[in-house]
Amino acid sequence: MEALATFYETYQSTIAYVGLNALLALSVYTTLSCGQLALGGAGFAAIGAYASALLTLRAGWPFPAVLLAAVVLPALVAVPLGLPVLRLRGVFLAIATIAFGEVVRLGIVNWDYVSGAEGLVGIPQKTGVWMIYLALALALFVLGRLRGSRWGLALEAIREDEPAARTMGIPVARYKLAMLVAGAALAGLAGALEAHFTFMVAPSGFGFEKVVHMLVFAVVGGSLVHWGPVLGAALLTLLPEILREVAPRVGLEPGPLRQLVNGVVLLLVILFLPRGLASLPLRGRARRARWVES
Amino acid sequence: MSIQQLVNGLFVGSMYAVFALGYTLVFGVLDILNLAHAAVFMAASFVALTLVEALGLSILAALPIAMVAAGLLGLVLERIAFRPLRARADSNIAGLISSLAMATILGAIAHELWGPNVTRFPFDTLPNATERLGGIVSRMQLTVIAVALVLVLALTWLVQRTRLGRELRAVAESPRAAQVVGVNVDRAIAASFFISSALGGAAGILYGLAYDVHVEMGRSVELKGLAVIIVGGMGSMPGAVIAGIALGVIETLVVAQLGGSFRDVVSFAGLFLILVLRPHGLLGAAATREA
Amino acid sequence: MRRSRFALSLAAGLALAAAALPARAADPKVLKIGACLSLTGPAAVYGAQQKAGLLAAVEELNRQQYVPGVKLEVVIEDDASTKEQGIAVYQRLIAREKVAAIIGPTLSNTATAANPLAQAAKVPVVAISNTAPRGITDIGDFIWRVSLTEGQVIPGALKRAQAKLGFKSAGLLYGNDDAFTKAGYDVMRSALDGMGVKIAGTQTFAKPDRDFNAQLTALLAQKPDILVVSALVENAAGIVAQARQLGWKGPILGGNGFNSAALVKNAGPAAEGVLVGTSWNRVSAEPANQAFLKLMAGRGHEPDQFCAQAYTGVLAIAHAAKLAGGKTGREDVKGAFSKVTDLETPLGKFSFLESRDGSHEPALQQVRNGKFEIAQ
Secondary structure, eight states, X not given: OHXXXXXXXXXXXXXXXXXXXXXXXXXXXXXXXXXXXXXXXXXXXXXXXXXXXXXXXXSOOOHHHHHHHHHHHHHHHHHHHHHHHTTXXXXXXXXXXXXXXXXXXXXXXXXXXXXXGGOEEOOOOOOOHHHHHHHHHHHHHHHHXXXXXXXXXXXXXXXXXXXHHHHTTOOHHHHHHHHHHHHHHHHHHHHHHHHTTSSEEOGGGGSHHHHHHHHHHHHHHOSSSTTHHHHHHHHHHHHHHHHHHHGGGGTOOSSHHHHHHHHHHHHHHHXXXXXXXXXXXXXXXHHHHHHHHO | OOHHHHHHHHHHHHHHHHHHHHHHHXXXXXXXXXXXXXXXXXXXXXXXXXXXXXXXXXXXXXXXXXXXXXXXXXXXXXXXXXXXXXXXXXXXXXXXXXHHHHHHHHHHHHHHHHOSOOBOOOTTSSOOOEEEESEEEEHHHHHHHHHHHHHHHHHHHHHHHSHHHHHHHXXXXXXXXXXXXXXXXXXXXXXXXXXXHHHHHXXXXXXXXXXXXXXXXXXXXXXXXXXXXXHHOTTOHHHHHHHHHHHHHHHXXXXXXXXXXXXXXXXXXXXXXXXXXXXXXXXOOSSOXXX | OHHHHHHHHHHHHHHHHHHHHHHHHHSOEEEEEEEEXXXXXXXXXXXXXXHHHHHHHHHHHHHHTOSTTEEEEEEEEEOTTOHHHHHHHHXXXXXXXXXXXXXXXXXXXXXXXXXXXXXXXXXXXXXXXXXXXXXXXXXXXXXXXXXXXXXHHHHHHHHHHHHHHOOOEEXXXXXXXXXXXHHHHHHHHHHHHHTTOEEEEEEEEOXXXXXXXXXXXXXXXXXXXXXXXXXXXXXXXXXXXXXXXXXXXXXXXXXXXXXXXXXXXXHGGGGTTOEEEESOOTTOOOHHHHHHHHHHHHTTOOOOHHHHHHHHHHHHHHHHHHHTTTOOSHHHHHHHXXXXXSEEETTEEEXXXXXXXXXXXXXXXXXXXXXXXXXX
């Protein structure tokens, strides 16, 4: 029992970050599910995080209202952003949304009211780990319900062949915008939850690397099913901590070599699991099915 | 804007241009962003530094050797991180991730080999005296700009005039069609990675000569390089050069007129607007950006 | 038969266990220090210096048997320059390694996220490189630091420089996307305002930048009497070299980021005359500093200020344990911190203030003939 308590105390933040990163990964998944590579997530997370921190610190709002604002505000920003950029295709959409994220980050860096690069500190810890997982469960539930529904089928049609979907009379632009807005809301929520978990928020946490990580979570996990990105976030968040645990036993000092192992694992997953980690259980199921048939 | 600032801008811009040139070559041929390009940039700089410092080679010898090393690194990248993915439907996103993994691996190896410190080439590697040509220009800067110019011209010649260049253009147009007319597609793609990485490496070496050498130096160019090749037009080499130099000059102009804190805001807001308002890019081909 | 074998092995086991107990009691007590450093990622250049300082301090103090009957141990973990891993490292050090005290983390941003955990768990923390004025020691009574804030270093350095040079206007250049350099700028700005020095111009750059020609050209066009710079180690040399190349002959003054051998090495002759307001006076003739320099030279490591501060952090913890009579509990160490006064360290005579911040004499250095000297 005590060992379990020690385990939880040691890994509490890692467990929390698995959930937070899963939310961020899902925010990339929402747009990937209709074939759009939108990478504004770091910007939306920053908006959610800063809005929530300011509402807590300067306006004294109750936490549920703060979280609601952190969901709504990025979603509202996503609408005027999405209208022009969602006409862009593939990597051009990616770059336009990255540019949006950078403008948000640089805006914060230059904004004295929020102390620029020093960030906002002393945010009370209001996020419980259960809240993160409740939010994640809700998000997964909604995204799960989407699959197979009319809405979900439309998204799939757009992902597979956008012009064809359009000729079928699917309002492609509206679906794409809706998913961008949903992703922005998820990212904003994750940002607010993180800000109230780690006592602080600073612009350095919302740079280009952040959004690249989010994409990596989603792709490594597998973006064809809604729980794939969660697996990706879990693996890649746990990996450094697993290495921290294992490395000393094989004589690997903290430092660049652990980083190397991180990179190698990432490479192996992308090369040998084309549909991400999510294909592992699916593959297992298929094998079992074949076995039963024979 | 003073002439001095124009000189400053052209100098930075020429670095962006060489970096982006290799970046856009692979992008044009394969439609894939190679996120390890900045890591090759860094690694080549360290290789050249080691050749100059440890072996006492002149930079004239070290530059081509390190460029070849960078090119070979490009071949490794292609073989490990890109070729296995080529048949896959999501090869462009998967390639993004696998090249990122390679960048992590290269960064870790470089850190292990050369350590985390900021180092630089010995002071006498390039002549450092300054000249007054309207503004203050050092001979080092002139050398860097001259080398950049030579590289741009050499690449243009290669792509426009040689058989390999024709093959590359054919693959960029359509790999299947290229294969039909007898182009060895695998070889052409490998060649594009070699050339691209050699150029990225050259950019890193020039950057190292101009400033310093550091494991994290790729961060200085990775995102800006991306912006440059997008604005320049997909796979367009003249576009990359013009956009690179333009970015250098615009950055300098913004610093001079508005102050340094506006520089990146203006660059990225500008990138955003260009993408939204002119989806064809500055020198891009047809409307391939819009859905 | 079987039963007696079991009884025999049980007896043997008990005897072994009994034998082991007094042997362990005779071992020296262990003071376990956890360190959360950035050994990879953008801040690795600092983490490497800190690691060298920590290891040197632990070995040296153990050799001296600085705390009688107590052996120092250090567990170093890498936070990869991120707050996410920094927090994980803290929880690990607190819950798993059960360390008596924590040193670090390297970055101020990470400190503001991780230190509240140590405060809640009542584990003393000694910051060795956090210079942000807010969000470090004001977290609570378990958070202490040996690193001087820029507010303790820069105003004095500027006043001394002005007495020497008599400048009336200044051009300011700083990195605006980094917590350390931004805090440094805030201090420089208000100190200059307080001294009645006119700000001729202000320019900013970003951490990954290597070309500062545009900012410098714009600043120099304002014809200030002095250039005042808040920059990280990796930017400092480039700024100095490029300013000189653009023909700037006036004085340049920098903060802690300039106090590194890399400045002289990478800027070369351009570094001549540069003034550095810093918390570690590397040329101090004090015995503690000389011993530190000799120790590091013996280990083949060229120390900078981050190394000296890390060394001092370990020394402060060891000294607190000594003052606590060799007790190595978390409360014992923390309780003794307030009694650490006039401790001889590489940084000079060191004391903890009531605010739990560190206090020692800062220095104004100047580069002469490729070496740091005390500015006369």
